[in-house]
Amino acid sequence: MKSSISTTRKKEIIEGFYTLAREHGLENTSIAKIGKHLEIPPSLIMHYFPTKDILISHLIDYILDQYLKIYEPAIQELKEKKHADPKTFIDKLFSRDWNLLFDDGVFYSCFALIFRNKLIRKEYRKLHDRLREFLKDLLDKDENLKDRDTKVLAEQIFVVVEGAYYYLSMLDDEETYEQKVLLYKEQVYDLLRK
């Protein structure tokens, strides 16, 4: 129980930060605004996060954690089965409910920070490498792929997924969106059966 107030307050602050960043953008979210949102003085935020840089780096931890959590159910589900069909996972990757859980705006705003902050860059890299490794493990369970280089394959799949979401986020038209998703999904399937 010791110092659990501290823990929950920190969590509360980060989540408030995330909420406001999602609504008004990362660059428009100040410590004072977070304070007002949570009905606490800004000095309390500074008490737990001595500088804004530190606050931001914790926001990034939170975001990357959330990002990973989206994969988690699929990961869990598929770990239990001995041999799983990667297609189930691919479908999840491209399913709509994914994006509903996660705000790409904040994600890319934070991503833009990797170019001037080595630590943030490393954190992003670590996350992406972990996802690739998981997919590799998954592919290794598929007998059809047993003579394939699954590490390379996992990488190629994620490159398509990441490029897909990058481009998809520019689209306004629902119909076009769905149509492109199908296309990219097919592209990943092709990689699997190559």
Next chain:
Amino acid sequence: MKSSISTTRKKEIIEGFYTLAREHGLENTSIAKIGKHLEIPPSLIMHYFPTKDILISHLIDYILDQYLKIYEPAIQELKEKKHADPKTFIDKLFSRDWNLLFDDGVFYSCFALIFRNKLIRKEYRKLHDRLREFLKDLLDKDENLKDRDTKVLAEQIFVVVEGAYYYLSMLDDEETYEQKVLLYKEQVYDLLRK
């Protein structure tokens, strides 16, 4: 000649903005700082760009223009030839000198704005669609691809390219970088000969 001072000043301001954004980040670049950098009062900047939003939207025009310019030599060169080898173009896409001409940090910072600004989103989309259309035209000149859906193919290629650069920007290690580039390039080649 009429009102050419206005034109060059505007250009100067935008380029100064870009330079500072590249150095210190978009969110850390203020009108006052641009003024100091160019040795002009901030009010002169406001004279040409009435609000910061307008200034930013012009920066984005500039960036997307630059982005397109990277492709231009290749586009020009290949347009002249009647039937061109797409591989030459792909190689250019993955060549190192590309990134030297362009700052991904500013590009992705601006990209993050598409999520809360429909106009910016549209501009980004337009650029990416133009590049896809160009590549399609290029692929259409290749006889080996004459029974392929080149529009789809161009899209698939760019998805790999964009996903590749997204992931590559997280890497610190030069050697790993080069190795991944080869891998992604191979992935695009596979699409061509599929």
Next chain:
DNA sequence: AAATATATTGAACAGCCATTCAAAATTATA
């Protein structure tokens, strides 16, 4: 040369920014 339009200056603005600090309230420890 006068009148008009454009370009540039510099000072000033309120409002927000991250951050500091000392004091108070609350909780845990002895």
Next chain:
DNA sequence: TATAATTTTGAATGGCTGTTCAATATATTT
């Protein structure tokens, strides 16, 4: 219950933000 540690408050800071405005300088048109 006294002491110590943690949590919370509220007021204050200087510096930076985008923006306004009236005045001046320079260039263009009449």
